[in-house]
Amino acid sequence: MYAYVDDLDFSGRDFVSSLRLFLEKFRLPGEAQKIDRLMEKFASRYCECNPSLGLFASADTAYVLAYSIIMLTTDLHSAQVKSKMTKDQYVNMNRGINNGADLPPDVLCAIYDDIATNEIKMKAGASKLLKSTKANAGDNDKQRRALATLELAAMSETARALMESASNAAADFTSAQHQHHVRPMFKICWTPCLAAFSVGLQASDDVEEWYLCIRGFRLGVRAACVLRSRLERNAFIQALARFTLLTAKNALGEMKEKNIEAIKLLLAIGDEDGDYLEDNWIDVIRCVSQLELAQLIGTGLPAGAKEDKESSRQYVMKSTGALDERTLATLQGALGETSSQAVVVAVDRIFHGSCRLTGDAIVCFVRALCAVSKEELNQPAAPRMFLLGKLVEEALKCLAEFACNTNHPDMNMEAIRLIRSCGDCIINRCKLDVRTRSLTVMFEIMKNHGSEFRSEWWRDLFNIVFRIFDHAKLDEHRGDKKEWMMTTCNHAMYAIVDVFTQYFPQLSELVLPSIYEQFAVCIQQKNEQLARSTVNCLETLILLNGERFSDDMWQRTVQLFRRLFAATLPKSSIHPDAAFSEQIVFCVVQSELVDAVTSIVLGAKKSSGIVCFICSCGRCYCCTDLDEIVLSIPAVKSEQTNGSDINSAVSKGLFSTMNPTLLLSLCDALGESQRLAKQFNDNNGQRTLLWKAGLRGSSKPNLIRQETHALRAMLAILLRLLNDPRSEPVQDQVAKGVLSVVSAVLRGYGEAASDARRTAYAPVVCELLQECLRLPPHLLPALGAEFPLHLCELVETAEGQPLRSLLATLLRQFILTKNGAPAHAGAKPEVNGVAE
Incomplete structure (x- = not known):
């Protein structure tokens, strides 16, 4: 029957004519529940066919109004009703049915006039109350009309009760205040909800639909956490973890926006509901670990590694299993979003917010860190130390707090000893991220406080900075020399240019010769990337400060360029040897x-x-x-x-x-x-x-x-x-x-x-x-x-219209000048076919 109603088209019709069409098309069943369902469907279908009408706040309004029209028809056209309803009474009867508001009075008056003039005719039928009389009734028109009137009267009684309930303005509502009221309902509905969210998120690519499913996962996890429902929490979180696609290597290439949102949601759960996760911390931490690997695939470089394309490609291919280069390129395109700022910040918030976890929660958090870190280290192809590094960071923070606690001297000294041991390991290894961070902090201090430095301070400070380019030091670490020059030296050069430009009046005469000397050394290091960067830094320094150069500074600058041109002439290029x-x-x-x-x-x-x-x-x-x-x-x-x-x-x-x-x-x-x-x-x-x-x-x-x-x-x-x-x-x-x-x-x-x-x-x-x-x-x-003779020779060899046009214009100018005529007589010369 619903399908039958959906076939009816009420577009462009007013409400009364649509109701007439609906009631005249078929015989309404006698059961009140069926009549109620069909009238509800009629209201929904009418609103669907007239979405721009703007008259009803919802389909419920049309549903109630339909019953009020049926009741009005019975009242105005039934012989049993002696006191007929007036127009004002009808308007008052329909107050508050539009989602608490009133329908426009002119609309209700028009409905009243229409029904009063022409009653609604129903297809003959019988209600349950009339079944016994229908057997004895004749088939003439008068008897059928009488039966229809009685059925309409029965519907009118239903409508009257509905109108009374709709016009009731207020009702008491008691809110549940304890989780025991909610837990039974959640235990009943969580299984179908999880199935609905999972199917919708898996099958749909409609943004609005899968976003609602993501929202459903968030609310389901939150409810399970608050209600301390372990089974339900495990089910929701593990299903969400599968939708991140981070644990399925073969599915990484299918990463879509909805999977990125699932990753963000799982990270947000770890940040906001960490106190309730217990054993599910391992799902969140495993997501963080795999996310770091996905970011490596997206960028193509291991964290902190040098920009060596070949080594980075091999590293990622080992970490992800047997992937060919074409598949790897596809993965990099699909996983680029995993390196977005929102995802990186969400990961950092999990670790930074661990200090707010309860005692039991922090134990579960650390256990999950250790378990997943062990999984990373046990990878046979390419062991990783991402979470191990996070563990060390957290341990150092704890040691720092113990070291600052003077109430326990023995613990204080032991913490200091352990911190010193960690510091020795870091300093001896001298990793790239440590050097980069140190340089950044040092140059930020110079930029922010350089105005207070004296000349001798600047001289001593730059002597320290120039030690970065010390070749004796580089020779001690021959294996790291290339990385040192391409990263640390490169970083230092750009920072030196920034500081020199900011404090040019103080530094121009003091350190410019030393800066030029360091640039010359770096350019001659036979390292292409370092040479390019150094020339670029030299160019930037001169362009930013050249207008303030003195004659002596320009003299030094030109001498530097001449020296560099002479020192880098590839005079041995004819010898295909080791050099x-x-x-x-x-x-x-x-x-x-x-x-x-x-x-x-x-x-x-x-x-x-x-x-x-x-x-x-x-x-x-x-x-x-x-x-x-x-x-x-x-x-x-x-x-x-x-x-x-x-x-x-x-x-x-x-x-x-x-x-x-x-x-x-x-x-x-x-x-x-x-x-x-x-x-x-x-x-x-x-x-x-x-x-x-x-x-x-x-x-x-x-x-x-x-x-x-x-x-x-x-x-x-x-x-x-x-x-x-x-x-x-x-x-x-x-x-x-x-x-x-x-x-x-x-x-x-x-x-x-x-x-x-x-x-x-x-x-x-x-x-x-x-x-x-x-x-x-x-x-x-x-x-x-x-020169004119060379131009004549050029006439024979010139190729291309722009060159021939320029040549003709110049020869014309020479001829006119030779003859004593104005060089630009007649028409303006053309350059590349465009008149100047």
């Missing part, structure tokens, strides 16, 4: 120094990625380790991406703050780097030897990027100096340098033997032509008498 990996690092350093000089002087953006070798096929090789060269970004794309960097940032940088003589000195250093790269690129025999010696790739390596970027940097600096009034004392040197660079650029493009090399030179030539168009006409002769 070959070091020469590759020097190639990377040269490229980094060229980019750093460009950024400092001109404000140009650095290119993405570091490329030290570019194959002739158009692909380039990036050195990522001392003895490894891996495939990286396409060279052509790299060149095209960065082709307009210098032009886009020409107004930035520290060019205006530097002396022209120092700028020429930097250009000399860039020239040395460029000449070495060109010499290597032109020596086909050397490149062939390197290729056959083991360099991976389908073609010979080269240093095209280093060569072209050095040319671009020199070109931009010299052309700006050419138009700078400050450079008049060194104008001859500037002009000579411009002639040399212009000739090298045009000759390099014209003589390029491969498409890859020509493509790499194209942005440099375009930049040269653009800068020439920007020069005032009276400076064009400074480009040399042979």
